[in-house]
Amino acid sequence: MKDYKDNPYFKLFSTQKNNHYNVAQSRVRDRKKKLDALKYAIEVTYREEIIEALQKDLGKPRVETELTEIYQIVSEIKFAKRNLNHWTQKHKVSTPISMLGASSYYIFEPKGVCLIISPWNFPFNLTFGPLVSAIAAGNTAIIKPSEMTPNSSALMAKIVEDVFEENEIALVEGEVETSSQLLKLPFNHIFFTGSPQVGKIVMKAAAEHLTSVTLELGGKSPTIIDKTANIDKAAKKIVWGKFMNAGQICICPDYILIDKSVKTKFLASCKKWLHHYFSENPQTSKSYGRIVTDKHFQRLNSYLENAKQLNATFEVGGQTDADSKYIEPTIISDLKLESTLLEEEIFGPIMPILTYNNLDEAIAYINSKERPLALYIFSKSKADIKQIINNTRAGGTCINNTHIHYANHNLPFGGINNSGIGKSHGFFGFKAFSNQRAVVKQHTFGVTELLFPPYSSLKEKLAKLTVKWF
Template structure:
């Protein structure tokens, strides 16, 4: 195993300066160069899968198969999306035709923002670090990536491998904890992407504000699941159970709590119990089937949430702090002000909050901060639409959980306390891209209307220019003229249809 060595704090400004110089060399303007670096990044994972499996098992206790599914597949997929799409994404786009502007050939250039900082969390140390790095490379940016110090084996391995695969003139890794991150945040960046919790997000945002640096925040929150009694309950139970206990529940889009009709709670609990018995036949779940909490402190925090609940524990509830283990736990009849509802659980504990109906579920969701995802399990399109149309969240997902980060060609991001901005696919590319408007006004335009903008206004006919370039408003809604206009159009349409059918207009209309 590799040993994690922190980057010397005094080296951080030098790294920043060297990367800025590398960016200004113009090397990243080449699409071929970007695609080459993206391919190297994909091979960084591909060539070292077993070493990453071992590192993630040491850091998170994560089973190898879970790493293959949760880290390798989506990370390589996101990088290759960027590799395959960057040529199209980076093309200059012409604006829509406009009679006043088309002679000037207005267009939108896709230019890299510059030198960017990417700060990743512990729970997905490959996907949430290398995925955004791929987006930054595709956009033509230089980048510093900062992995979490809570996954020392994985971060050490990344520090070893990154210089072997990527151009060190443009892409560097900084390892460390609070002092190193603080030094990074003191420097001016052209964009910062932070994935983590709201408390640190406020620190990042405050530091960025000193340099007017734009920030993308990928946070989390308490993502609710609304249960329709007419859902496929066994499929719902299996999917929710997997989504909650994968990676020991340490997933920003994991289902945090269930809103279930009171009369359906027994049926739903029985379905989850059956799924649990199938998933985890051994007690406690073996390390081959379930990850561990990232630290003893995190395990202790979740243990205290369980101990404080006023709900009824259906199964689980055990914790071994020394082993960073919290058993998969289902708690029913949880009140809205319970300990399990006081914060994002970020652990393998699933509370069920009984509600009267879907209206009370919607009211409950809207009384709390916007979540990263709202989940619904239902076969009824009206039921799903009612929940989605009357709530706000980063994503709205029906009949599955915890897989929204990898939806092809769709943005991933939160709203309000759950985050701001978007990542993944072309939306990650756009996060690190400056949309630069360009146009070229030919001299002969002054021989037409444009010369009228010059003083003296009174004699140069600027009113004619204003009238020509200002769009005409339609009649005010509800006004008599608007109603007459629609009546005239309706009459003309009817006459046109009748004429097509062979009707002859009376002489009065001719």
């Protein structure tokens, strides 16, 4: 192995590498015990501390923490425990007659030592969610959470130390340099959640060791509203989906494409639901969060300034407060195509609205961009829905709602190309952290032996028959 003695995390990596076969051979019931211990820590022991940490880091309301952080982890654990016996058993497959005398099956074996790099927007969910899959699959793991949510990262370190042995699961805190050092090590799998820009850095580092990766990225997730949609219900769900966690969600509706004829009605409904959810002064609402750091606040504020300079129409909001990192829920229309709001992933509480005259126009606009992590459709028309799905590509899609595909552990979650590589959640998360190993067992004389050298005219005829009939 390459000399990594100067790497500050090589000792920890080696500790897990020396132990990963022991962990891999652990019984299903042992893995379930680890998952139970994590579940108890999240659901009981540290529940109030989690709520407090997220309030400090993101101004996250208690209900949002319960639903988007605690519930998601607990439900992932429950789903894994219910299905783990099936996932880990031998999966028999048929064997062709040309291999008569043999049987075939495949197994899911642990990849080994894994690295999980998690983001700041849902720190607990997007750290412990992948960890559940890693544990279920029988791996060891080193976790690097985001430095942008220090209270959450410190608490996760405490939880990991309390629940797990370091030679199985460990958490390392630190700045960007910490991630850079970890990425130099020859992990067997890397699970990264973050931006496409950083995802490229992770993938490049993984290529040095031919390490497999799961990249959960983001991008600009579009929402199409056609003229057949229930406009008030669409506004209700879109406003909820866009402004939850102050818009800092990789699958939130990034921008709206709406049939020109229903734009005015949609805006009126959006205003109604914004007031209903967050009152007429969202800054005083206990249901509305804050931007994570000054840097992200300034980034979003620059998008607003750019829109003003290009004479966009501020339909709702636009007010900001740098001291509290507050940005009012904002809806903007009449944007020029060169606006930064239409070029960059927003990741904040600003919702641009574009209109279209026909559906082909909307589809062409979506396809002019990178492939998104999510695409949302609001329509009563089966033909329109079919046309959109057949002529676009996206990691996932909800029809007449937003976000909820993420919460179904029976579905694969992940992006495509710029929005991600690989899938997670439930079986798909277990599979991401596993090697699907093929096994063929020869029981008796194999007919292939009839074709071993030395070759003869008879064997040439047998070979031709094999090609023709089998």
